[in-house]
Amino acid sequence: xxxxxxxxxxxxxxxxxxxxxxxxxxxxxxxxxxxxxxxxxxxxxxxxxxxxxxxxxxxxxxxxxxxxxxxxxxxxxxxxxxxxxxxxxxxxxxxxxxxxxxxxxxxxxxxxxxxxxxxxxxxxxxxxxxxxxxxxxxxxxxxxxxxxxxxxxxxxxxxxxxxxxxxxxxxxxxxxxxxxxxxxxxxxxxxxxxxxxxxxxxxxxxxxxxxxxxxxxxxxxxxxxxxxxxxxxxxxxxxxxxxxxxxxxxxxxxxxxxxxxxxxxxxxxxxxxxxxxxxxxxxxxxxxxxxxxxxxxxxxxxxxxxxxxxxxxxxxxxxxxxxxxxxxxxxxxxxxxxxxxxxxxxxxxxxxxxxxxxxxxxxxxxxxxxxxxxxxxxxxxxxxxxxxxxxxxxxxxxxxxxxxxxxxx
Amino acid sequence: xxxxxxxxxxxxxxxxxxxxxxxxxxxxxxxxxxxxxxxxxxxxxxxxxxxxxxxxxxxxxxxxxxxxxxxxxxxxxxxxxxxxxxxxxxxxxxxxxxxxxxxxxxxxxxxxxxxxxxxxxxxxxxxxxxxxxxxxxxxxxxxxxxxxxxxxxxxxxxxxxxxxxxxxxxxxxxxxxxxxxxxxxxxxxxxxxxxxxxxxxxxxxxxxxxxxxxxxxxxxxxxxxxxxxxxxxxxxxxxxxxxxxxxxxxxxxxxxxxxxxxxxxxxxxxxxxxxxxxxxxxxxxxxxxxxxxxxxxxxxxxxxxxxxxxxxxxxxxxxxxxxxxxxxxxxxxxxxxxxxxxxxxxxxxxxxxxxxxxxxxxxxxxxxxxxxxxxx
Numbered sequence: 001x002x003x004x005x006x007x008x009x010x011x012x013x014x015x016x017x018x019x020x021x022x023x024x025x026x027x028x029x030x031x032x033x034x035x036x037x038x039x040x041x042x043x044x045x046x047x048x049x050x051x052x053x054x055x056x057x058x059x060x061x062x063x064x065x066x067x068x069x070x071x072x073x074x075x076x077x078x079x080x081x082x083x084x085x086x087x088x089x090x091x092x093x094x095x096x097x098x099x100x101x102x103x104x105x106x107x108x109x110x111x112x113x114x115x116x117x118x119x120x121x122x123x124x125x126x127x128x129x130x131x132x133x134x135x136x137x138x139x140x141x142x143x144x145x146x147x148x149x150x151x152x153x154x155x156x157x158x159x160x161x162x163x164x165x166x167x168x169x170x171x172x173x174x175x176x177x178x179x180x181x182x183x184x185x186x187x188x189x190x191x192x193x194x195x196x197x198x199x200x201x202x203x204x205x206x207x208x209x210x211x212x213x214x215x216x217x218x219x220x221x222x223x224x225x226x227x228x229x230x231x232x233x234x235x236x237x238x239x240x241x242x243x244x245x246x247x248x249x250x251x252x253x254x255x256x257x258x259x260x261x262x263x264x265x266x267x268x269x270x271x272x273x274x275x276x277x278x279x280x281x282x283x284x285x286x287x288x289x290x291x292x293x294x295x296x297x298x299x300x301x302x303x304x305x306x307x308x309x310x311x312x313x314x315x316x317x318x319x320x321x322x323x324x325x326x327x328x329x330x331x332x333x334x335x336x337x338x339x340x341x342x343x344x345x346x347x348x349x350x351x352x353x354x355x356x357x358x359x360x361x362x363x364x365x366x367x368x369x370x371x372x373x374x375x376x377x378x379x380x381x382x383x384x385x386x387x388x389x390x391x392x393x394x395x396x397x398x399x400x401x402x403x404x405x406x407x408x409x
Numbered sequence: 410x411x412x413x414x415x416x417x418x419x420x421x422x423x424x425x426x427x428x429x430x431x432x433x434x435x436x437x438x439x440x441x442x443x444x445x446x447x448x449x450x451x452x453x454x455x456x457x458x459x460x461x462x463x464x465x466x467x468x469x470x471x472x473x474x475x476x477x478x479x480x481x482x483x484x485x486x487x488x489x490x491x492x493x494x495x496x497x498x499x500x501x502x503x504x505x506x507x508x509x510x511x512x513x514x515x516x517x518x519x520x521x522x523x524x525x526x527x528x529x530x531x532x533x534x535x536x537x538x539x540x541x542x543x544x545x546x547x548x549x550x551x552x553x554x555x556x557x558x559x560x561x562x563x564x565x566x567x568x569x570x571x572x573x574x575x576x577x578x579x580x581x582x583x584x585x586x587x588x589x590x591x592x593x594x595x596x597x598x599x600x601x602x603x604x605x606x607x608x609x610x611x612x613x614x615x616x617x618x619x620x621x622x623x624x625x626x627x628x629x630x631x632x633x634x635x636x637x638x639x640x641x642x643x644x645x646x647x648x649x650x651x652x653x654x655x656x657x658x659x660x661x662x663x664x665x666x667x668x669x670x671x672x673x674x675x676x677x678x679x680x681x682x683x684x685x686x687x688x689x690x691x692x693x694x695x696x697x698x699x700x701x702x703x704x705x706x707x708x709x710x711x712x713x714x715x716x717x718x719x720x721x722x723x724x725x726x727x728x729x730x731x732x733x734x735x736x737x738x739x740x741x742x743x744x745x746x747x748x749x750x751x752x753x754x755x756x757x758x759x760x761x762x763x764x765x766x767x768x769x770x771x772x773x774x775x776x777x778x779x780x781x782x783x784x785x
Contacts, residue, residue: 184558
């Protein structure tokens with residue numbers, strides 16, 4: 001997708017902020033174009049607000065690198081509002097999913113992403129929509145940043161035909177263009193991501209592949225197999241470990257001989273990044289993306305982040321960590337609060353403006369939840385579709401010798 | 410696949426044996442797209458109700474005093490006995506230290522120490538490989554795979570290493586003291602990766618034993634047998650029964666022999682063969698068949714999938730003119746059967762998310778299969 005159509009695509013998919021209804025505004029794209037150009041600045045008419053500001057961010061720890069990502073970064077007002085909106089949408093969407101799960105409208109497994117929003121949003125800000133991304137089961141946030149709509153995501157959670165995977169995948173299996181899911185088996189998505197990177201290299205399209213996994217998955221054998229292949233063939237792959245300190249109920253100290261996940265790629269250069277700061281994540285991702293696109297091979301990033309919910313909805317999340325710890329992270333490092341404070345203290349937005357965004361996001365989520373609850377379930381005829389690819393309809397063995405079902409693909 | 414049930418018909422009237430074994434790779438309890446719809450009205454109701462009712466066996470008297478236990482407690486009890494009597498026994502797996510995600514190892518670490526009950530990192534291939542090594546070196550290794558769905562990274566270790574160790578070393582080495590436990594089977598909301606019944610993948614691998622209990626009493630006895638058995642064993646525990654199945658279980662240690670099928674109910678027309686949760690489904694089916702069709706069903710719990718009790722199944726087949734569906738059985742029983750063996754199991758699709766209630770082979774599908782067989 002070209003830069004301009006990216007802008008249009010993204011801006012059309014968002015509800016315009018009510019504040020700007022009467023003003024002709026060119027909204028800068030959320031996904032800043034990577035062709036080296038600076039972000040498009042809007043023709044804002046609010047003379048009171050600062051257009052952009054420079055922020056000091058935490059320095060990343062580096063492994064096998066000569067330099068680290070910049071610590072002085074620029075964020076424009078529009079970028080800030082965009083990040084705020086997207087993070088808030090993810091936050092509210094996850095909380096809504098929590099609510100629906102407790103009402104038994106969503107069933108099955110549900111792994112929520114609240115607390116980690118800065119990771120998804122920061123990564124997306126550092127790459128293009130044409131790049132590729134794959135992650136594990138805590139995937140709702142990424143489905144959104146990669147182009148899915150809240151409606152489709154929620155309908156997939158409730159298993160309805162309007163869902164992003166037609167209701168057949170559920171929470172852990174959501175996909176969209178250049179987003180390969182949504183994977184249930186821990187660690188299995190990383191070799192896949194390397195394969196996508198190989199395709200990018202082969203096709204010479206200057207795209208890269210981002211493969212995410214957690215601190216628990218970092219101990220899977222296939223991760224190391226992937227590191228080897230990616231480094232050997234200098235694949236344009238960014239491996240990102242979202243270290244939220246707990247692999248289900250096991251803390252990182254109790255499961256890993258080395259908790260320096262950014263060093264575990266050994267011969268692959270690594271960065272340890274503050275995953276609660278969206279700007280930190282963005283800078284590190286840009287740094288890694290430049291590295292990959294210049295043909296230097298893969299890069300490893302560890303995002304130090306935190307999840308407020310338990311591992312899944314069946315985990316209260318307090319038997320292996322204290323409530324005080326959760327409250328502390330919420331109070332001191334919440335990604336949305338961090339961004340909000342930055343914008344307010346630099347006069348980049350007003351409290352009312354941000355409140356309006358909150359209200360608008362809430363409405364979007366409510367509408368999506370309404371849709372997800374009322375949309376019909378997929379028809380039974382679809383039970384056997386898309387098992388194989390077949391030109392003519394395939395007959396699938398039924399539950400006993402006399403029944404067969406049709407499989408269309 | 411619990412669903413796989415073998416139905417064999419015998420008797421003068423030409424009734425068809427229905428057999429359901431030989432589980433397909435992906436079959437589970439077999440969803441039933443019902444031809445006969447059950448009375449259940451709303452879809453929500455249907456999704457919340459289990460597709461079966463657990464039926465407890467009568468209290469066993471031959472093993473000493475009993476107490477009320479559900480299935481995970483009976484597993485804990487078996488492991489407790491093992492750790493107490495065998496100083497080389499160790500239990501390991503993901504999250505077993507605090508008690509396990511299904512509470513099967515609650516209290517064991519406190520009682521026996523962290524050297525004997527410990528967590529592993531998230532690496533199934535590593536867990537089983539490590540378990541094989543520990544067993545070869547002489548420990549009684551009890552490895553837990555957190556869900557049977559996750560066993561595939563360990564498939565190579567199980568099939569290529571564990572199963573072949575004794576054979577390839579000419580009996581110089583073996584990993585017979587390895588037991589692998591995994592929660593198994595559908596649970597109502599597990600979807601693709603928390604519901605699978607992969608015993609079929611292992612059912613054709615000489616060198617390992619595959620065992621699936623139907624109840625707490627069976628679970629404790631069979632698990633103790635697996636641990637004692639000098640061959641690597643895989644013990645699949647139907648997760649839907651962990652809490653739902655409650656029985657009077659003997660307090661002391663006892664074993665139930667492996668590779669012996671149990672005839673739960675005698676009958677004269679159709680023989681049903683199954684394992685795990687499906688036994689309870691078929692108990693209902695047998696009653697329904699008797700009431701509505703006047704068909705007398707025999708019910709056999711296979712218990713050990715590999716190596717399975719050919720003799721019992723064949724004997725009951727042979728007396729009553731029914732067919733067996735596995736290769737070896739087919740040779741022996743073909744002429745006795747009056748209809749092809751019928752298999753009732755899941756559809757040939759991955760275990761679906763939203764369609765689960767339709768995928769499972771519940772009692773209506775099994776009943777329907779009996780009906781069809783009889784009229785073959």
